[in-house]
Amino acid sequence: MKHKLAFLGLGVMGKAMYVNLHKSGQSIKAWNRTKNSPHVQSLPSEFQLNVVDSISEAVKDANIIFTCLGDVADVEDVFFNSEGVMKFAQSNSIIVDFSTIGSQSAQKISHKLQQKNIRFLDAPVSGGDIGARQGTLTIMVGGSLTDFQECEPYFNILGKNITYCGSAGSGQAVKLCNQVLASLHMIGVCEALKLAEKQGIDPHLVVDVCSTGAASSWALSNLAPKIIDSDYNPGFMIKHILKDLRLVKETLGENSDLPGVELAQKLFEIAAQLNQGEGYNLGTQAMMKSYINQ
Structure with missing residues (x-):
């Protein structure tokens, strides 16, 4: 080289x-x-x-x-x-x-x-x-x-x-599909941890067990432990995933009909706007903050 x-x-x-x-x-x-x-x-x-x-x-x-x-x-x-x-x-x-x-x-x-x-x-x-x-x-x-x-x-x-x-553009096309999956995985992680809390289950158990089966994901293995530790420091900021979801919707144009994307965007926005917008610079795992008062 x-x-x-x-x-x-x-x-x-x-x-x-x-x-x-x-x-x-x-x-x-x-x-x-x-x-x-x-x-x-x-x-x-x-x-x-x-x-x-x-x-x-x-x-x-x-x-x-x-x-x-x-x-x-x-x-x-x-x-x-x-x-x-x-x-x-x-x-x-x-x-x-x-x-x-x-x-x-x-x-x-x-x-x-x-x-x-x-x-x-x-x-x-x-x-x-x-x-x-x-x-x-x-x-x-x-x-x-x-x-x-x-x-x-x-x-x-x-x-x-x-x-x-x-x-040209094909890498970006696949990446937008990746971002849809990553966003919806984060919803799943947050809701699984919320359900564990409601049932009095150690959230670490959810990560350890579910990471070995059909529900496994990068988000569950890497970001769920950060949520459990209340570590919202960014590896990938909420403002960036919101930008990517905006690109998804712009790509689809008027034919946009992805309810999962709409929900993920809504939850990320709620977390982003906490503390006068400080949430935009937190990691995507901070979506969990949108569930805290639920």
């Missing part, structure tokens, strides 16, 4: 992914909108040395540019503003976007980048902060198969379940 890499966006997920690439011995520069953010400042000094001040400095020599940003507007701004990636990226470089932005936006971005001979892979991830730190993410990739194969060695540093899903 002899590519020069750039990584843009050092939030909860991006920071850990950048660290794993750096530890593997890659030639990499990183950039974050706020260089003095807590995530950047908490990096060991040797990792901070490669965090540069501008997008141009990060990407001008890079063959592959990884991005892990927020919503559609964030990605479009970083890519297309007057000092953005499109202005400084090399011709024939590859942008790999780990953000969740929906299939329609991914297709539009891919088309726009092609006009400057910049290749694009949409590669949303699943696995939360734990998977990002441990390098065990699930990565769903859309775009050219050839481009996917060129980037696959780097995906294997970051994740354990790497799937080529098809043409």
Whole structure:
């Protein structure tokens, strides 16, 4: 692997992914909108040395540019503003976007980048902060198969379940389905723990027993213990899952008829608005807060 890499966006997920690439011995520069953010400042000094001040400095020599940003507007701004990636990226470089932005936006971005001979892979991830730190993410990739194969060695540093899903936007399409499942699993976890409480059952017993059978899920194994411990620190924030559910509804348009999504969105919103909106920055397991007074 002899590519020069750039990584843009050092939030909860991006920071850990950048660290794993750096530890593997890659030639990499990183950039974050706020260089003095807590995530950047908490990096060991040797990792901070490669965090540069501008997008141009990060990407001008890079063959592959990884991005892990927020919503559609964030990605479009970083890519297309007057000092953005499109202005400084090399011709024939590859942008790999780990953000969740929906299939329609991914297709539009891919088309726009092609006009400057910049290749694009949409590669949303699943696995939360734990998977990002441990390098065990699930990565769903859309775009050219050839481009996917060129980037696959780097995906294997970051994740354990790497799937080529098809043409541009296909990774995003699968990710939105993933987010529907994750949201509904969280409803199940919260209601199972609530039922255990009502029956006087140790909630740890529910996690231990049900995680071995047909009701098992990542949420039950990883997030239910956090709920039991009243640990609502974010691995994946409520504001981000609400953004993803918004993308689901936008994708379906007027034909949206997913009552489970409507319920999950409602419960996440209730939790998000607690304490004057502080809940938006809590982890998705904080959905349980919407059940507390029930």
